Amino acid sequence: xxxxxxxxxxxxxxxxxxxxxxxxxxxxxxxxxxxxxxxxxxxxxxxxxxxxxxxxxxxxxxxxxxxxxxxxxxxxxxxxxxxxxxxxxxxxxxxxxxxxxxxxxxxxxxxxxxxxxxxxxxxxxxxxxxxxxxxxxxxxxxxxxxxxxxxxxxxxxxxxxxxxxxxxxxxxxxxxxxxxxxxxxxxxxxxxxxxxxxxxxxxxxxxxxxxxxxxxxxxxxxxxxxxxxxxxxxxxxxxxxxxxxxxxxxxxxxxxxxxxxxxxxxxxxxxxxx
Amino acid sequence: xxxxxxxxxxxxxxxxxxxxxxxxxxxxxxxxxxxxxxxxxxxxxxxxxxxxxxxxxxxxxxxxxxxxxxxxxxxxxxxxxxxxxxxxxxxxxxxxxxxxxxxxxxxxxxxxxxxxxxxxxxxxxxxxxxxxxxxxxxxxxxxxxxxxxxxxxxxxxxxxxxxxxxxxxxxxxxxxxxxxxxxxxxxxxxxxxxxxxxxxxxxxxxxxxxxxxxxxxxxxxxxxxxxxxxxxxxxxxxxxxxxxxxxxxxxxxxxxxxxxxxxxxxxxxxxxxxxxxxxxxxxxxxxxxxxxxxxxxxxxxxxxxxxxxxxxx
Numbered sequence: 001x002x003x004x005x006x007x008x009x010x011x012x013x014x015x016x017x018x019x020x021x022x023x024x025x026x027x028x029x030x031x032x033x034x035x036x037x038x039x040x041x042x043x044x045x046x047x048x049x050x051x052x053x054x055x056x057x058x059x060x061x062x063x064x065x066x067x068x069x070x071x072x073x074x075x076x077x078x079x080x081x082x083x084x085x086x087x088x089x090x091x092x093x094x095x096x097x098x099x100x101x102x103x104x105x106x107x108x109x110x111x112x113x114x115x116x117x118x119x120x121x122x123x124x125x126x127x128x129x130x131x132x133x134x135x136x137x138x139x140x141x142x143x144x145x146x147x148x149x150x151x152x153x154x155x156x157x158x159x160x161x162x163x164x165x166x167x168x169x170x171x172x173x174x175x176x177x178x179x180x181x182x183x184x185x186x187x188x189x190x191x192x193x194x195x196x197x198x199x200x201x202x203x204x205x206x207x208x209x210x211x212x213x214x215x216x217x218x219x220x221x222x223x224x225x226x227x228x229x230x231x232x233x234x235x236x237x238x239x240x241x242x243x244x245x246x247x248x249x250x251x252x253x254x255x256x257x258x259x260x261x262x263x264x265x266x267x268x269x270x271x272x273x274x
Numbered sequence: 275x276x277x278x279x280x281x282x283x284x285x286x287x288x289x290x291x292x293x294x295x296x297x298x299x300x301x302x303x304x305x306x307x308x309x310x311x312x313x314x315x316x317x318x319x320x321x322x323x324x325x326x327x328x329x330x331x332x333x334x335x336x337x338x339x340x341x342x343x344x345x346x347x348x349x350x351x352x353x354x355x356x357x358x359x360x361x362x363x364x365x366x367x368x369x370x371x372x373x374x375x376x377x378x379x380x381x382x383x384x385x386x387x388x389x390x391x392x393x394x395x396x397x398x399x400x401x402x403x404x405x406x407x408x409x410x411x412x413x414x415x416x417x418x419x420x421x422x423x424x425x426x427x428x429x430x431x432x433x434x435x436x437x438x439x440x441x442x443x444x445x446x447x448x449x450x451x452x453x454x455x456x457x458x459x460x461x462x463x464x465x466x467x468x469x470x471x472x473x474x475x476x477x478x479x480x481x482x483x484x485x486x487x488x489x490x491x492x493x494x495x496x497x498x499x500x501x502x503x504x505x506x507x508x509x510x511x512x513x514x515x516x517x518x519x520x521x522x523x524x525x526x527x528x529x530x531x532x533x534x535x536x537x538x539x540x541x542x543x544x545x546x547x548x549x550x551x552x553x554x555x556x557x558x559x560x561x562x563x564x565x566x567x568x569x570x571x572x573x574x575x576x577x578x579x580x581x582x583x584x585x586x587x
Contacts, residue, residue: 011386014386015383015386015387015397018383018401019397019400019401021458022400022401022403022404022458022462023400023403025404025407025412025415025416025419025458026403026407028415028419028426029415029418032418040424041424044426044429045418045419045426045429046426087311087312087315088312090308090309090311090312091308091309091311091312091313093308094304094305094306094308094309095309098301098304098305098308099301099305100301100302100305100306101302103305106309106313109321110316113316113320113321113324115515115567115568115571116320116324116564117515117518117519117540117560117563117564117567118519119519119521119540119543119544119560119563120323120324120327120560120561120563120564121319121320121323121324121327122323122547122560123323123326123327123330123547123553123556123557123560124322124323124326124327124330124557125319125323126548127326127337127553128318128319128322128323130337143315143319144315144319145319146315147311147312147314147315147316147319148311148312148315150316150320153312178304178308182308203406206408207406207407207408207409207410209409209410209521209522209525210521210522210544213525213544213548214544214548224408225408225410225522228410228411228414229410229413229414229525229526232413232414232417232526236417239418239421239424242414242418243414243415243418245414246408246411246414246415247411249408249410249411250407250408250411253406253407253408254403254406257403257406258399261399261402264402265398265399265402265466268402268405268463268466268467269466269467269469269470
């Protein structure tokens with residue numbers, strides 16, 4: 001028993017090293033973004049910013065439409081998230097708590113498409129959007145994912161199935177209809193999973209590059225992934241600018257993640273257990 | 275509820291059956307009403323495009339004028355194109371760099387965290403923090419971290435008097451650097467799923483095995499690994515499918531370079547379809563990627579099915 005502390009210390013050191021590696025890129029980026037432009041290249045990344053300056057942020061903010069990029073991403077991710085939560089919940093209720101002909105076949109169909117790589121659908125999706133005249137519009141950006149994705153429906157359905165049927169039957173006996181049961185009985189019990197779905201959807205949509213790259217090309221709808229990758233293409237060596245821009249693109253998510261981390265950590269763990 | 279009540283030829287039974295039928299029709303109608311929005315999106319934006327891409331792959335079309343039917347010509351062309359073969363090999367290389375490293379690291383982390391310890395919950399959150407990062411922003415950060423002169427990596431190597439390579443412009447190093455972004459991003463996420471799997475293994479098994487005088491290593495190979503198989507299978511399949519679709523970091527960091535060393539299938543498809551506007555050819559390439567993913571997934575299914583899977587739930 002006397003030997004254990006050495007093992008423990010080694011274990012903690014290894015875990016600590018892993019934790020440092022996990023946060024280091026965030027911290028170094030933030031640290032460098034607060035340095036004076038000339039110091040970003042002349043001082044090592046681990047040297048703390050001194051004096052601290054907001055100059056880099058001010059420069060990306062004024063020279064580029066950073067505010068616009070962030071706003072466009074907020075609209076894109078916000079609307080997709082709202083749609084995903086509402087429509088996935090509706091579909092999940094039908095799949096998880098009702099019986100109707102074609103249910104299982106349809107559900108398997110939904111699941112099967114989760115294996116299809118995204119790029120497969122992009123050429124036809126682009127053509128569909130062009131046919132509807134939706135190229136370079138918010139609608140074109142939003143429509144493909146706003147009606148609920150198979151992943152979202154699966155996540156909520158699995159959760160709904162863990163809620164006892166008795167609760168629902170009691171409400172039905174009191175004369176509640178399907179919509180009332182869904183809104184009054186199931187939704188209040190499903191807050192954790194809905195918060196998780198909303199957070200994951202927002203993060204994924206906020207981070208999406210490929211679809212916006214294909215379906216938009218103007219300034220009016222340019223999302224932050226496109227904005228900062230264009231910045232990187234143009235000013236690849238001006239790290240003080242592009243790091244400040246990267247920090248601005250990352251930070252909203254870090255905040256959202258930390259707010260909902262408890263739900264997210266639990267639900268990621270659950271995805272592996274059927 | 276049984277549906278064969280109509281076989282009872284009593285009036286009351288008949289009425290009841292009619293009422294049941296009415297309820298049943300209402301339930302089905304309600305179910306489809308609830309499904310309608312997601313079903314519409316599913317059919318129009320997912321199912322139709324999947325069939326569309328298969329059809330498009332048989333046409334030659336630059337998005338202007340009328341598409342012309344060319345049969346399997348696109349497939350013949352891509353089979354004879356060395357750039358396509360290079361893209362396939364690059365993609366597989368990326369997956370091979372990525373998945374084993376990420377899975378082994380995640381498993382080690384999960385084993386380390388699978389005990390009661392101070393700060394365990396905080397560590398879990400810290401390890402999952404990379405998972406939500408924007409790959410485009412990571413591409414920018416990694417380009418800086420691996421910058422030959424101003425990057426952290428070469429600066430640290432400089433401290434121990436090693437002259438680091440020009441990472442992203444060196445054909446031998448560009449792909450490993452890009453893969454390292456993904457390993458960094460998904461190791462914590464994979465760890466969480468494996469950790470949940472570890473925690474589902476009953477303690478009594480370890481206790482019994484310990485009484486039988488087994489070593490910890492034996493217990494790992496005879497208890498932990500076999501019982502972790504469902505979780506391992508899940509992370510391997512989903513992470514592999516995801517890795518085959520690498521795009522963002524390549525787009526931001528190398529644009530497929532240097533000299534095509536990081537030209538992966540997804541990026542190649544994007545270039546053919548949306549920069550050169552060869553939609554038919556890009557569709558055929560997309561079918562190839564799809565087939566590749568199906569093949570690898572099927573192989574993983576077969577490999578894991580051969581081995582016993584225990585279920586304690």
